Amino acid sequence: MLFNSLEFLIFFPLVTLLYFALPLRGRWILLLVASSIFYMAFIPKYVVIIYATIVIDYVAGIYIERSTGARRKAFLVMSLCANIGVLAAFKYCNFLIENVDLLARMLGLGMPLRPLDVVLPIGLSFHTFQAMSYTIEVYRGRQPAERNFIVYALYVMFYPQLVAGPIERPQNIIHQFYVEHPFDPDRVERGLKRMLWGMFKKVVVADRLAVIVGAVYAAPRVQPGPALVLATVCFAFQIYADFSGYSDIAIGAADVMGIDLMTNFRQPYVSRTVSEFWSRWHISLSSWFRDYLYIPLGGNRVGPVRRRLNLLFTFLVSGLWHGASWTFVIWGGLNGLFLIVESLLLDTRSRTVRPSRWGMVRTFALVTVAWVFFRAQSVTDGWHIVRHLGSDWGTLRSASAVRTLLAGAGTDPSHLAIALVGLAVMCAADAWAARHDSDVVTLADRTGSIRRWVTYYGVALGVTFLGIFGRQQFIYFQF
Amino acid sequence: MGGRTSPSVAQDGTELPAKVRRPIEGLATSAVEHPIQTVEKRRVSVLVASRRQFWRKLGLFLLPFATFFSFPLLVLGWSSELLSARWIAALHLRAGQDALYGAAYSNPDKAYKLESIRLHAAPIVAVGTSRVMQFRANFFRGGEATFYNGGGMVARLWDYRIALSHVPAHGPTRYLLVGVDPWMFNAAWSGSTPDAGVEQDYAGNGNALDTLQHSARVYTDYLHGKFGLRQLFGAVDRFGVNAMARNNGFRHDGSYHYADVPADVGERLGDTLDRIRTRTRRFEAGETLDPVAMVELGRLLRTARERGLIPVVFLPPFAPAVSAALRVSPAHGYMHRVAPAVSAACTAQGVAFFDASDCKQDGCADEEFIDGFHGGEKTYARLLVRMAASVAFLNAHVDSAALHARVAAAPPGPSL
Numbered sequence: 001m002l003f004n005s006l007e008f009l010i011f012f013p014l015v016t017l018l019y020f021a022l023p024l025r026g027r028w029i030l031l032l033v034a035s036s037i038f039y040m041a042f043i044p045k046y047v048v049i050i051y052a053t054i055v056i057d058y059v060a061g062i063y064i065e066r067s068t069g070a071r072r073k074a075f076l077v078m079s080l081c082a083n084i085g086v087l088a089a090f091k092y093c094n095f096l097i098e099n100v101d102l103l104a105r106m107l108g109l110g111m112p113l114r115p116l117d118v119v120l121p122i123g124l125s126f127h128t129f130q131a132m133s134y135t136i137e138v139y140r141g142r143q144p145a146e147r148n149f150i151v152y153a154l155y156v157m158f159y160p161q162l163v164a165g166p167i168e169r170p171q172n173i174i175h176q177f178y179v180e181h182p183f184d185p186d187r188v189e190r191g192l193k194r195m196l197w198g199m200f201k202k203v204v205v206a207d208r209l210a211v212i213v214g215a216v217y218a219a220p221r222v223q224p225g226p227a228l229v230l231a232t233v234c235f236a237f238q239i240y241a242d243f244s245g246y247s248d249i250a251i252g253a254a255d256v257m258g259i260d261l262m263t264n265f266r267q268p269y270v271s272r273t274v275s276e277f278w279s280r281w282h283i284s285l286s287s288w289f290r291d292y293l294y295i296p297l298g299g300n301r302v303g304p305v306r307r308r309l310n311l312l313f314t315f316l317v318s319g320l321w322h323g324a325s326w327t328f329v330i331w332g333g334l335n336g337l338f339l340i341v342e343s344l345l346l347d348t349r350s351r352t353v354r355p356s357r358w359g360m361v362r363t364f365a366l367v368t369v370a371w372v373f374f375r376a377q378s379v380t381d382g383w384h385i386v387r388h389l390g391s392d393w394g395t396l397r398s399a400s401a402v403r404t405l406l407a408g409a410g411t412d413p414s415h416l417a418i419a420l421v422g423l424a425v426m427c428a429a430d431a432w433a434a435r436h437d438s439d440v441v442t443l444a445d446r447t448g449s450i451r452r453w454v455t456y457y458g459v460a461l462g463v464t465f466l467g468i469f470g471r472q473q474f475i476y477f478q479f
Numbered sequence: 480m481g482g483r484t485s486p487s488v489a490q491d492g493t494e495l496p497a498k499v500r501r502p503i504e505g506l507a508t509s510a511v512e513h514p515i516q517t518v519e520k521r522r523v524s525v526l527v528a529s530r531r532q533f534w535r536k537l538g539l540f541l542l543p544f545a546t547f548f549s550f551p552l553l554v555l556g557w558s559s560e561l562l563s564a565r566w567i568a569a570l571h572l573r574a575g576q577d578a579l580y581g582a583a584y585s586n587p588d589k590a591y592k593l594e595s596i597r598l599h600a601a602p603i604v605a606v607g608t609s610r611v612m613q614f615r616a617n618f619f620r621g622g623e624a625t626f627y628n629g630g631g632m633v634a635r636l637w638d639y640r641i642a643l644s645h646v647p648a649h650g651p652t653r654y655l656l657v658g659v660d661p662w663m664f665n666a667a668w669s670g671s672t673p674d675a676g677v678e679q680d681y682a683g684n685g686n687a688l689d690t691l692q693h694s695a696r697v698y699t700d701y702l703h704g705k706f707g708l709r710q711l712f713g714a715v716d717r718f719g720v721n722a723m724a725r726n727n728g729f730r731h732d733g734s735y736h737y738a739d740v741p742a743d744v745g746e747r748l749g750d751t752l753d754r755i756r757t758r759t760r761r762f763e764a765g766e767t768l769d770p771v772a773m774v775e776l777g778r779l780l781r782t783a784r785e786r787g788l789i790p791v792v793f794l795p796p797f798a799p800a801v802s803a804a805l806r807v808s809p810a811h812g813y814m815h816r817v818a819p820a821v822s823a824a825c826t827a828q829g830v831a832f833f834d835a836s837d838c839k840q841d842g843c844a845d846e847e848f849i850d851g852f853h854g855g856e857k858t859y860a861r862l863l864v865r866m867a868a869s870v871a872f873l874n875a876h877v878d879s880a881a882l883h884a885r886v887a888a889a890p891p892g893p894s895l
Contacts, residue, residue, distance in 0.1 A: 006561065006687035185533035192537075210676075219672045407669075456540070464544065469688035 001041035003195075003249045004203055004469060011038070012253060019257055024180045028150045035159035039122070042163075046121035049086060050157065056082045057131045058152045061138045065145035072139065079135040083128045090120050095324035123163030125321055129288055131156050134170045136292055143170045151177050160253040164246050166264040166284035173259070181258025191255030193441045193456065197429075198248025200459045203467030205426050206242035208419035209234040211468070215410025217375055220385050224392035227409045228385050235375045236368040237423055240269065243282070267434040269427075272359035274338040277367055285321070289314050308343065312336035327373045327382055334370040418466050425462075551694035554701070555584060557711055559718040561687040564590030567718055571731065572598050574716045579736055581721030581728020583706075584697065585690040590683035592632035593645050595733060600651035601627040603876060606642065607658030608633055609735065610795040610852060613859040614656065615895070616732035619876050626876075628733030636663040636772050637673035639779045645681050649787035654872050657783075658795045659776070661817040661836065662761045666769035734856075737849050740893060744846050748800050751851020755804050755811070761852075764810035768820055776821065780828045791831045791870055794818060796838035796858050798848040831870050835862045847893050855893020860886050 001007050015034045019027050040047050060079035064072055094115040101113040134155065137143035146152040155174050156162075216223050216231030223231070247264035254261045264284050271277035278286050290299075297310040312333065319332020369386065376382030395401055406412055411419075429440045436443055444455055555561050559570065564587035571580045572595070580591070596604055603619065603626045605611045612630030619625040633639050639657070646652055662668045700706060706724035714723035722728035726738035741747050754762040783790045794817065797805065805814050818834040825832035835841070838854065841861040848854055854862075860882050867873040889895050 002686070004686065004688065006691070009688070183530065185529045189533060189536070214676055215672070218674075222672070460540070460544070465692070467692075469686045469692060 001038045003246065003253075004199060004467075007041065016256055020183045024178070027180070028148075028154060028177065031159070032150055032154055032157060035154070035157040035162055038159040039157070039162055042122040043119060049090075049121055049124075050127060051153070053083055053086055053128065053131055054153050054156050057135055057156075058146070058149055060135050061145035061152070062147070064135060064138045076135055076139040080132060083132050087124060087128050090118055090124055092320075092324045094118070126165050126167055127156050127162060129167050129285070129321075130165075133167070133288060133292065137170050143174075146170070146174055158254070158259075160250040161261055164243070164250070165282075166247060166250065166262050167288050168262060168284070172262055176259045179258070184258065187258060188256045190441060190445070191252040191257075193444070194252030194255060194439075195249045196252075196456065196459055196463065197440055198245040198250075198252060199463050199467070200422070201241040201245030201248065201426055203469060204422040204462050205419065206238045206245060207468035208415065208422060208466075209238035209241070211415065212409045212411045212419070213238055213375065215408075217377065217381070217385075220376070220381050220388075223408060224395060224405065225388050225390055226393055226396055227405055229389050230405075230409060232368055232372055232375075232385065232389065234419075236269075236364070236371050237426075239371065239374070240265070241423075241426060267430040269364055270360060270431065270434040271363050272356060274335065274342050274363055274366060277363055278335070278339070285318070289318055293317060308340045311339055311343075315339070322374070326379050327376055330379060330382065331370050331374040334373065335367075338366050338370070422462065422466065548691065548694055550701075551691060551697040554697050554706075554711065554720065555687075555690055558720045558723055560585045560690055560720060563587070563687075564683045565594050567591055568594035568598055571595070571718060571729070574718075574731070576731050578716035578718070578731055579722040579726065579728035580718040581723075581725070581736075582719035583700075583721040583724075584693040585687075585719075587680075587683065588631050589633075589638075589642070589677070589680040591729075592629045592733065593642060593681055594683065596627055596629050596632075596646060596652060599623065599627040599733075601625055602652060603627075603654045603656065603872075604629050604646075604652050605656040605658065605733075606630070606632060606639065607656075607795070608660055610660060610854075611656065611658035611859075612729075612733075612735040613849075613854055613856050613893075614863065615730075615734050615856055615859075618860055618863050618882055620878055621876065623732050626732065630658070630733065630735065631729070635670045635672075635674055635677075636775050636779070638677055640775070640782050641678055641681055643779070643782050643786060643788065646786065646788070648785075653787070653789060655783060655788050655790040656866075657779075657790045657792045659792060659821065660761070661794060661814050662763065662765075664768045664772045664776075664817050664820070665763060665765035665813050666767075666772070667763045667765045668761065669763070671769055671772065737893075740849050744848075747848060748798055748845060748851045751798070751801050752804055754851075755801070755808055758810050762811065765813040768813055768816050773820060773824060776824050777828070780825065780830055784828070789872065791833070791866060791873070792821060792825050793833040793862070793866065794821065794836040795852075796835045796841075796843060796854045796862065798845045798851045798854070799837075799839050799843065800845050801851040802837045802839065831866075833862070833866055835865070838862070841865055846891055849893050856895035857886050857889055857893060860895055 001011060011034070015030065018030055022030055036047055039050065057079050060075050060082075063075045064079075067075060097113045097115050104113070134143065134146075134152075138145050146155065151174060154177055155168070155170060158168075158173070161168060213231045213235045216227050217235070220228060244265040251261045251264070262284055264282060266280040266283070268277050268280040271280055294310055294314045297313065298306060299310070300307060302310070313336075315332040315336030316329055317332070319328040319330070319335075322328045322331070372385050373379070373382040376385060396405065403413070406416060432443060433440050444452060447455070552561075559567060560582050562570070567580060567587065568591050571578055582588075601616075601623065605614045605626070606629045609631050612628060614626070614628050614630070616623040616626045616628070629642075632642055636659070643655075663671070665671060706720055710724045711720070717723040717726075717728070719728060726736065728736060730736050751762075754760045758764040780790060780792075805811050808814075814836075818836065822832045822834070838858055838861070841858075843854065843858045843861060847857045863873070863877055864879045864882055864886075867877040867879050885895055
């Protein structure tokens with residue numbers, strides 16, 4: 001079920017009202033049933049897969065806690081293998097087949113391999129990583145094994161964050177399910193406002209920009225350089241508005257029910273270095289990779305060469321996490337390389353690379369170039385786009401040339417104007433929040449009542465009449 | 480509601496000491512209030528007040544939206560336009576043979592047709608744009624058990640392959656009548672590039688909120704008398720405002736019922752001739768064929784074969800007056816190159832091809848066209864007879880003599 005759908009507009013208040021009407025145990029069952037319905041609205045049969053991994057991890061958690069030594073490790077490995085196995089089967093199997101097939105053809109071996117006819121379950125990478133964080137934390141002794149199956153299932157299935165995160169840790173969320181949160185009007189109001197803001201980002205900004213990005217990236221070879229630049233910059237903001245919008249709706253929906261989810265984005269485009277960007281972008285995933293991959297590989301405790309290799313490896317894996325394609329691997333690799341170069345510069349200049357406004361522009365440019373490969377349909381498309389970003393700028397000499405360019409990019413001046421106004425509102429709000437080191441909703445609530453009502457009515461009217469509720473899914477659903 | 484607090488538990492969740500607890504529990508019998516009781520009562524009253532204020536604020540915030548959307552919700556909800564394509568396809572299938580589905584504010588046609596193809600499970604299916612929608616199931620032996628019209632499920636050449644990838648491979652559907660439009664091979668046409676999000680349309684991920692965004696138009700249409708509430712509430716076996724109010728829509732067999740065809744032939748053809756003159760709206764000027772489109776046609780035919788489907792490709796008919804205008808148009812040179820190129824592509828893959836764009840050879844006339852580029856049932860019946868004469872599977876499923884006789888006996892106009 002999409003957050004930006006009529007179904008969710010009915011589902012959410014209904015579940016929330018029932019939630020507050022029920023005692024604690026009733027709430028668990030309600031949330032689990034609701035989460036299953038939410039998930040099954042996409043592809044019903046895949047709920048079997050998620051429940052199968054839930055059962056495996058639930059049992060594994062208990063046995064990890066009970067066991068010691070090699071047995072303890074064996075149960076952890078079993079759980080990790082089950083989760084990674086599901087990921088491999090649904091997400092990476094065809095990638096492997098395609099590459100083996102390509103290699104075989106290059107070597108002249110006549111063994112045509114056909115890709116499997118499987119559809120990737122929605123949000124598989126998210127709930128698999130969340131499940132893995134549970135068994136790892138139990139293994140590390142930082143989280144007691146959850147004995148209540150329904151509560152554990154809820155940890156994985158909790159619908160606001162089920163399909164696109166934030167990827168939670170058991171320490172942050174499981175204990176919250178044991179509290180009978182009262183109906184707190186302030187909290188409910190705050191959550192609803194956050195959901196509204198997230199919806200604005202999604203349907204007014206992201207989905208309008210998506211029209212331009214989709215048209216240009218569908219056939220980049222027929223597009224001139226200015227259109228490629230326009231679409232690439234639009235994609236940088238589209239993916240941010242889309243994903244942070246989803247996170248806002250998820251965090252807001254959980255907040256309404258009295259449950260705190262972790263922050264996932266902190267105005268990443270105000271970052272002045274790439275490393276700062278990664279401390280502000282998709283925080284729940286970045287910290288997952290830091291805690292469960294980068295640090296176990298040696299983290300910052302090893303020598304500089306090894307540390308940088310670990311960093312690169314972590315980002316390559318992160319790229320692969322996003323999608324089974326070389327484009328994602330390149331995207332991850334580019335980000336890893338940017339971080340390595342940045343750390344080399346910091347080392348050689350004795351940390352004299354001071355953050356500046358120029359740093360913000362440079363970071364945005366670097367991150368955006370990497371996004372090209374994230375969005376491109378193939379490596380060759382991505383490379384073509386990067387090489388032609390500077391081409392054909394001389395053709396933009398008249399208003400009619402600009403109109404032709406926009407038409408080729410699937411847009412027109414009025415559509416673009418609405419998208420840009422939405423974008424400006426989002427960026428201004430983000431800059432405001434970054435300046436006060438707070439979030440938009442908290443800051444808006446500090447303003448006078450008339451200004452506040454005007455703001456929220458403005459946002460709601462924007463969502464209702466300027467939003468696009470057509471065919472765009474949330475980008476991160478595919479991961 | 481969930482904010483229930485036991486009298487023995489303070490608002491912050493801590494248990495009260497027994498001494499404090501007792502007087503509160505004895506609230507009903509105690510004459511004098513303990514200070515803790517007063518604090519608790521005040522807390523509860525503050526909470527109740529803040530909850531009341533919350534509901535008041537929420538109500539006030541939502542009231543204008545609820546007021547504005549209530550009428551469109553009623554209209555769109557009652558007419559089934561808020562339902563998903565899957566639901567509509569299932570409801571239409573279960574409804575009577577005369578049922579029509581014609582939406583005015585939503586556009587789930589792609590997913591609706593795809594789902595209907597799956598549900599009907601007919602061995603022969605027509606696919607294409609609105610220009611194949613006049614093949615009727617009653618042209619075939621076995622009626623709907625033999626044929627379903629998937630016309631209207633594609634808009635661009637790239638859409639066919641995506642649509643076919645959703646038709647069950649090696650399933651009940653075996654034969655395809657694939658109508659392709661000449662402008663699909665014109666690089667200057669605005670639809671000559673793939674539509675990035677079309678996959679979502681076929682997946683049926685339409686959004687009812689998208690339909691609700693047409694709410695303002697629902698009001699203006701109602702005020703302009705385009706539909707009335709009596710028409711809506713009195714309609715039987717009709718889904719969608721267009722079907723309920725205007726009797727336009729897809730029939731049970733997937734073909735399209737046009738209720739608003741003007742009687743005057745000149746009026747019917749005028750718009751198409753105007754498009755040719757102004758070189759707009761599918762009739763954009765073009766001299767050469769788009770090589771990318773030709774490659775895509777080859778991929779489409781291969782995909783069909785790989786999925787166990789046998790395609791027969793055809794160029795749908797233009798009204799004779801329109802054909803004549805295109806023949807002499809200096810701006811549409813590519814049109815003359817389409818048939819030979821498509822024919823060559825089909826021959827290369829062993830696929831039968833029919834060029835019906837100039838249907839005069841079949842004996843058609845302007846008066847049997849709905850507009851300049853949408854033939855009527857009579858035109859398509861003739862085309863089917865012609866195809867059945869040389870395609871074995873069609874010959875087995877079409878009683879050509881009977882169909883020919885029906886065409887001959889039909890009254891003037893597009894209908895059969």
